[in-house]
Amino acid sequence: MKILIILIVLMLFTVSVQAQNYDESKVPEYVLPDVLKTTSGNVVDNKAMWEKVRRPEVLQLFENNVYGQMPKSFDSIRYSITNKDASAMNGKAQLKQVLIEVFNNSKSVKINLILFVPNNVKKPVPAFLLINNRGRSNTDPSRVMKSDFWPAEMLIDSGYAIAAFHVSDLAPDNKETFGNGVLQMYPEQLAADNGMRAIGAWALGASRVMDYFEKDADINAQKVAVVGHSRGGKASLWAAAEDKRFAICISNCSGNTGAALSRRQFGERISNINTTFPYWFNTNYKKFNDKEDLLPVDQHMLISLIAPRPVYATNASKDLWADPKGTFMSLKNAEKVFALYGIKSNLPANPPEINNPVINSALGYHNREGEHNLTMYDWSNFIKFANYHYKSKK
Numbered sequence: 001m002k003i004l005i006i007l008i009v010l011m012l013f014t015v016s017v018q019a020q021n022y023d024e025s026k027v028p029e030y031v032l033p034d035v036l037k038t039t040s041g042n043v044v045d046n047k048a049m050w051e052k053v054r055r056p057e058v059l060q061l062f063e064n065n066v067y068g069q070m071p072k073s074f075d076s077i078r079y080s081i082t083n084k085d086a087s088a089m090n091g092k093a094q095l096k097q098v099l100i101e102v103f104n105n106s107k108s109v110k111i112n113l114i115l116f117v118p119n120n121v122k123k124p125v126p127a128f129l130l131i132n133n134r135g136r137s138n139t140d141p142s143r144v145m146k147s148d149f150w151p152a153e154m155l156i157d158s159g160y161a162i163a164a165f166h167v168s169d170l171a172p173d174n175k176e177t178f179g180n181g182v183l184q185m186y187p188e189q190l191a192a193d194n195g196m197r198a199i200g201a202w203a204l205g206a207s208r209v210m211d212y213f214e215k216d217a218d219i220n221a222q223k224v225a226v227v228g229h230s231r232g233g234k235a236s237l238w239a240a241a242e243d244k245r246f247a248i249c250i251s252n253c254s255g256n257t258g259a260a261l262s263r264r265q266f267g268e269r270i271s272n273i274n275t276t277f278p279y280w281f282n283t284n285y286k287k288f289n290d291k292e293d294l295l296p297v298d299q300h301m302l303i304s305l306i307a308p309r310p311v312y313a314t315n316a317s318k319d320l321w322a323d324p325k326g327t328f329m330s331l332k333n334a335e336k337v338f339a340l341y342g343i344k345s346n347l348p349a350n351p352p353e354i355n356n357p358v359i360n361s362a363l364g365y366h367n368r369e370g371e372h373n374l375t376m377y378d379w380s381n382f383i384k385f386a387n388y389h390y391k392s393k394k
């Protein structure tokens with residue numbers, strides 16, 4: 001009997017492993033929803049119609065079916081500098097640790113922002129903001145611990161301010177406790193099938209940091225790039241879609257329900273993500289487990305929501321779970337929305353070779369050799385991408 005049970009468990013395991021597709025020839029035929037056709041069937045062929053009709057429609061489709069509502073109001077917000085060092089990083093930068101307290105409905109959250117601003121550079125400066133989904137030690141304000149995940153010195157040397165906050169300040173990355181954060185301020189969201197969940201809460205955190213940047217004379221709030229890796233990269237896309245104040249969006253190895261197309265069913269699928277991380281997306285999203293074709297959106301439409309602001313997405317060659325090709329195709333299929341703004345992307349027709357970044361383009365991309373991670377290679381290309389866009393705007 002025992003052996004029989006073991007055999008059945010083994011068989012089930014093999015079946016579920018086999019179900020994961022990493023074979024390009026097994027990608028099903030699919031038709032992407034037309035980002036430039038309104039729900040009532042009208043063709044969108046100009047910027048005004050995109051902005052007035054289709055963009056709000058697409059944003060709402062993502063809110064209702066994927067990420068949940070994004071509460072924009074709150075009772076009050078308070079900023080206090082909890083630590084300052086004018087000559088951090090051996091005098092290269094100023095450190096500011098800022099406590100951002102947001103109050104609503106008699107509840108509050110505390111966002112602990114770590115910010116380095118380069119010294120000896122004309123202010124205000126452009127900034128990168130990382131939504132940190134890994135250990136807090138990656139963003140050590142004392143710089144005793146250094147990490148390629150957030151190479152603050154490199155950004156400072158390039159003339160950028162570099163900032164980070166941790167996702168758990170907004171919503172613990174945990175099935176049981178994710179509600180113990182910003183969701184306490186918006187209890188109606190938890191009750192709603194289209195309510196905000198963890199990824200939405202993390203994106204909301206980026207917007208509250210942006211509120212602070214607008215008040216800090218050292219920061220050029222018109223030039224803030226929001227950056228995220230993997231689950232953080234899903235949040236960075238959603239933050240930039242919801243909040244037009246972010247000038248650039250960078251999504252590193254974000255994969256399923258990030259920058260990769262869901263309909264390709266390559267690597268991670270909606271059913272996987274909703275099973276392992278049921279608290280990341282709203283309740284309605286579960287309806288699309290194994291039913292990608294029924295979704296009224298796909299991820300090229302999320303990238304389209306960010307237009308005309310530049311978007312850079314990355315992959316790693318060994319990270320097939322995050323579907324490098326599907327990420328590239330998502331960017332490609334967003335091109336037509338950028339074209340409404342007269343912006344032609346410089347993406348090639350097919351995914352570029354490994355370690356061949358496409359920088360000089362409104363839609364940027366690279367597939368780095370290696371594993372699922374955020375590395376110096378990735379950051380060095382983010383800097384080039386921002387340099388390109390900020391320079392071409394002067």
Ligand code: GTR
Pocket residue numbers: 133229230231232254255256268273
């Ligand atoms: C994985 C998850 C991915 C990605 C990743 C990460 O387990 O399936 O969607 O978000 O975690 O955040 O590193």
